[in-house]
Amino acid sequence: MVVRQAVGDDAEAVAAVRRVVYPYKAMSAAATRHIITVQSPGQRYLPLVAERDGEIIAWGSAGLTVWTSEPGESELTVFVHPDHRKQGIGSQLAERLHQHLTEVGAVRVRSFVHPDGLEFARNLGYDGTRQMHFAGVELTSLPEQPETPDGIELRSFDEVDPRAAYTADTITALDEPTDAPMDSIEYDRWLEEIWNSPSMDKSLSVAAMAGDEVAAFTIVETDGDRMWSGMTGTIPAYRGRGLAKLVKSVALRRAAASGITSAYTSNDDANGPMLAINNWLGYRRVQTELGLLRMLDN
Template sequence: MSTRAVVRQAVGDDAEAVSAVRRAVYPYKAMSPAATRHMITVQTPEERFLPLVAERDGAIVAWGAAGLNLWTSEPGQSHLTIYVHPDHRKQGIGSELAARLHQHLTEVGAVRAKTFVHPDGLEFARNLGYDGTRQLHFSGLELTSLPAQPPTPDGIELVAYDSVDPRVHFEADTAAGLDEPSDTPMDAVPYDQWLEEIWNSPSLDKALSVGAMAGDEMVAFTSVETDGDRMWSGFTGTIPAYRGKGLSKLVKSVALRRAKAAGITSAYTSNDDENSPMLAINNWLGYRRVQTELCLLRTVDN
């Protein structure tokens, strides 16, 4: 008989095992062990990030994490993530992680928590006080054949991230993200924190990520994260003044071609139901839906 699971705070050396559990739960997401270690160990103190793992018989079988969202002007916003290996569900592990994490959010002054769940986890989440707001669709693409690459407009130069100053990408990233479908505006992103958590993350493949430059300004981009032979589209966007010119379609098409040439065989991405322009681009590229997740919110009791 298996022993009861023990919940403890995660450390960097848990990254390999956490990454394996994550892949078992989310085969359509790509996060390497190096990126997982970075997530556990590189945080801003003000975020009050608490990473937890559950161990059973010496093996990590679940992950939980929660912290404050410092990238918005709305105070008290927070995020919570829990996932349990399929072989260890319905044994109280998720409930124990949730209790620990909600208590932590109460202690650090959170007002509202956001989480994402599979449809089969909706009842569990609702029993914890969460309610639904939006749907997020995940799609996959095998890089065997791609549609013809769109032409590059006059005045636009395509570059890899490793050839640009990070501040240039930061300006484009934050401008394009202001009107992304969300329950909380991402309108207060600190550059130093973005640099450490996003730009310096081992998951960001700067050689495969593509930006469209108009002079010295990055006007469209697609960020590529890799894990072995898989890739994840972290964020694709165009700044408002350059929308309607097909630039997001162009940079994503170029990035997929470069990824295929580099030995990547599978690509994955996600889209909010409301983001019809990006859904159309991904459909044109050949992405096909593999999973749906629900974005849920809960008031945090203080």
């Protein structure tokens, strides 16, 4: 077994392993390639793959969290194909990644684990109680689309000025429940990592415009006949008027019309409004992952 740095051409194989491990997430090979090849220099991102007989069987990645003003925050992900578990591969990847994070100045690491991986993570010193619920819906029976309120115009993202989308995304990200506030998102990085990512389908992502301002939006990412909700947000002045329900209803309908059959999303257990919206749309919980933290010895 060889552990080596991932390259863009590994994307297809990595996406295939991810699909087996997380059938409730939807990330295309193109989006995986983007993650491997496009990073902010400050992130010091290290993507690794484990290979056996020329076949990729595991992934590990870690980097500093650059979108927060909190110093020393970092993130780590490890997943191993189910046929290759209990052989020390996850431990080897985690050890290399923790070492890398220590070298680049990380103080605290965040990781989300499947309940199967909880014991593994606890043995590595991870702890915490945050819960991330994953849910899915088949797009055949959606609730009736809400009326569009007066003064609101629906637009697909390919007709939206990226600056207006950036403003709404960064304002609403501040209120997303998390361990490290997303309060430091630079426009150029956002353009490169979010707006220009092949995972964002601009024709299916929807904004509710109030004049030139994005009042609410939902970002659709696609992977074959499945979609993932990248982010849904309503800026504070427009909350509680049904706009998030509206943009997501429209986006799911457009996705269904374009051949997408199922949609997936994740919500923090503390995100009451978004869980209520998704329940109303018919999403049903398929998995809960645990959000864990570990301090690093520097």
